[in-house]
Amino acid sequence: MIVDKVANVYCIDTMINNEKDAVCCYIINSEKACIVDCGSTSTANEILNAIDELGISRDDVRYIAVTHIHLDHGGGAGRLLRYFKNAKVLxxxxxxxxxxxxxxxxxxxxxxLGDIAEIYQAPEPCEESKILAVKDMQTIDLGDCKLMALHTPGHAVHHVSFYLSKHKTLFTGDSAGMQYNGMIVPTTPPPFDFNGSLKSLEKMMELNPKIIAFTHFGFGKSELLKKVYKKIVEWVDIAKEVVSKGGDAMDLQNKILELDSEFRELLNLYKNSRIVKESYMLGFLGLIEYVKGG
Ligand SMILES: [Zn+2]
Known part of the structure; x- marks a missing residue:
């Protein structure tokens, strides 16, 4: 379902597990159309429908840019390649x-993830000739605009963010947390790389983007990069305190609920979302493991 638009970039809610505002994808409606993050196998039809609804020929979809291979971001690539014959996966x-x-x-x-994995469904293999490994700072020509790949490890070692310079729009995948309405939560599942994550955020801030396109969820302001940076530092400190008292990920969640009113509000907003609540919990687990190992 198309839920938002900025310039030629459309935000598609994948409606994973029938949950609104949990996982989205973007379609850049450029000469060579590009999908940024593509959801999972189970939500591939949502992308197909959006492409059709926008009047984009399936043969004109030239790229599927996946920020990383986690199932909610790149899991659907193999399935989608069946329909987009001219597309390459970045x-x-x-x-x-x-x-x-x-x-x-x-x-x-x-x-x-246990049974949550089944909600995403198994990823289908991609043909090797259909995949393009992108270098840091590599530019991809979309015809009337360009997309730059930026290696941004932290959330995962295989994380790439993409920058559409023409519209100063940065697609952050999971490298800048999960936001909703300007409220933000870091995404720090194990194995979380604290220093890598901060360095990646610095690298993204240097681009001076105007719009951040979050996969969780929707368009946000560039100030959110600074905000999530600060929050990662604060939450690691809280995790240190929790670990020093022998606490676990649930204790950390409770402590942050007490200290962070935004997190309180978000957890309440997403109280019926298995997908989002599980992501939050994995983030706390990642912070605890990072602190224990570091
Ligand atoms: Zn994600």
Missing amino acids: VHPKGFKHLINPLKLWNAAKSL
């Missing part, structure tokens, strides 16, 4: 082999 070099053979990724997702 991915971090470290994600390349997992797109060709997604079995290891699928097994890892099942052991981490």
